[in-house]
Amino acid sequence: MFCQELVIIAEIPKEEYIEKCTSACAGCSSSLTLRYVLKAAGHDSVLVVPACCTSVIQGAYPNTAMNVPVYNVAFASAAACASGMSEAFLEMGKKTHVIVYAGDGGTLDIGIQSMSGAFERGTDFLYICYDNEAYGNTGMQRSGATPLGAKTTTTPTGKTVEKKDIDAIVAAHHLEYMATACSAYPQDIYKKVTKALTFRGPTFIHILAPCPPGWRYPTEKTIEMGKLAVKSGMWVLYEREHGKLTISAPSKAAMKKPLPLEDYLAPQGRFKGIDAKSLEILKQHLAANLKKLTAEEAQP
Amino acid sequence: MFEIRIHSRGGQGGVTAARLLAMAALHDGKYATACPFYGAERRGAPVVSFVRIDDHPIKVYSQIRDPDLVVVLDASVMETVDVLHGLKKGGRVLINSAHRPEFAGYTTFNVDLTGIALKEKLVVAGSPILNTPVLGALAKMGIVSVDSAKTAIREMFTDERNVKAAEATYVEMSA
């Protein structure tokens, strides 16, 4: 395992497609994620970005921190815009990668229709949802991705309903390739993006991206938070290729003996004072999810 | 300007008849427009289409209020629709029927389009096609020339039975 990771690190190109001048918050894991996404994608790529933190992170006109073309577009329209772009590139015989880089709001909520449409049409593109489990750009309001019990500015006493299972929704579109990832595992991100871009047609990667101001933890703990999400089993890394599920190594290791969920929740201000009932439901669902994924992976 | 109102039922080809008539008029060197009135009607409901023919470009889009000619492709619509509504004094009526009804103040023409369509085996999905035979009747009445009527039909349909049916109508109808 250790050796394999070294090999991947050696593989990761030194080229940077995000300059060190972004307007990201300190400890932002979504910009870290994007750094590895772009290293995997390479220079012949276009990012399509709906309203989200990345709209701001890239910098203000006339400057940009990005070394690939970035097409910013209205909130609900990223996948549709990417559809048009992808078809036009195909029409011109270009092999340029079209990559949507959207937040959880732009994916699970306002953008779900255009994403579903683009998937159904078989659009040749990669859709990446970086998920910080709330509307970060507007100052942390709840989204469809906010977990049960988490406090946001619009759920001041904690969210009373559960996180939307966008991966199950995406899976229902029968993509040739979909995966989950987490900002704390850049090699895993690199590997999955590289693989996704080998497919013709739609692919999807859902990346958990902890957010220091939103989740209310110290900025230096941004990697640790991602690791805890995976090690507790709250976030599971996997790939689903032609419908066949493979749980990724970090999660496989974690699932043998998951850390207590409290280890993940306790450092986060958003879960402070979570009621016992919500905590119990989270635990039950975590266990059920691990069981479900393990069973799915065991299927021939 | 010569104005024609065609009464039929949704699905009977009234719109196509209007189109064919306009095309034929165009081949006669005239200007023509054809327009169905789109209501909320469904298949089988009474519908109307309009055709205008003139020597000058036609600028009118509103519905025909006082037609010179009324064409009734399905006589049963007369049970619920006043097909003579607005018809000009001395105007003409063409009815798809084996019998000729009398309308005081109007000149009536009749021909059994349905019978001709059946005889020519011009039947689609169980329904006789009326929109091409009726062109033969309109040619007989002098609305368009026979040659233009045939040209219009051939532009739209490859099946020669359509032309034969129009010819048969032309011969059968007494003008």
Next chain:
Amino acid sequence: MKKIATGNKAVAEAVKQAWPRVVAAYPITPQTEIVETIADYVTSGQMKSRYIPVESEHSAMAACIGASITGVRTFTATSAHGLLYMHEMTNWAAGARLPIVMVNVNRSLGPGWNIWAEHTDAMQERDTGWLQVYVSTVQEAYDTTLMAFRIAEHNDVLLPVMVNLDGFSLSHIMQPLDTVEPGDFIPPIHLPHAIDTKNPTGYGGLTMPDQHFLFRWDIERSMRDAGRVIAATEKDFARRFGRSYGPTENYRCEDADVILIAMGTFGKEAEVAIDILRKEGIKAGSMRLRWFRPFPKLDLAGKEVVVIDRDYSFGYGGIVAGEIKAKNHCEVYSVIAGLGGQEVTYDDMAEFVRTRRMGGEFWFGVTGNV
């Protein structure tokens, strides 16, 4: 070649000849025939383009935006609720300076459901930065659609163009159509800001208060230039194909004391009303407003003007009447007629002129209105 075609078919024919490489569209009555016909052209290989059957109009415009920024020619068509659903993206298309051509078949807005002609749908797009033109015949729909691509893509314009056809009364009417061989009338598209991965650029990102207004001014500057480009394009079209149009179509206006102004099919039928009025000794003329954005300079000084609005701005008045009043020194009688397909004949139009009350507003068919 002379043939008979509906307004919708004429548009589809022009689009095939202009050959946009990407068409993204969603069906809606009474526009559906346009996208069905184009989809058929693409499927049968008559038009070697990509047709994206999007899941909504919002996505139709978004897909056109995504395609257009790569530098290819793009087209879409819509109507009424579809147009309003893409409203966010129509603003984006203009702001992003993308020469997308769209045909909008004018239809009223619900509730209640009404599929017939009205101009309120396009009027709600008035301030988006799209050029807008309203046509009145099948031939004009065809000619104008061809011209729209050249005008939109002209590098002094680089703004989207919306061609408007009255629902049913023009979209579905069958009239003679004379098609042309466009040849090099529409030059190849060259989008100066097309995406180039070898020269990466940011598009539409954060723009601060000290910059944003400059982009808006730039749209207005191009909108002002557009008038000249439209005139040059129409002149070249006339030279090549023998049919000329202009920002307005004037009929017997020269010596007229009263001018009847309308858009679309009403604007054409108004000419019949003028002939009737002239026979009665009323010195009337008609002016069919063709280009609505950029709004043309009209010669109305000292005239009495009767405006038929097939639209309305609640709490304000007829939209075209309002625009004419704002830009001209003339007295206006505002008539609201034809909403939701309301039948308005040339006799009605003549009566609007005969009974005009300058400075007043009249809702046709509403009883007891003042």
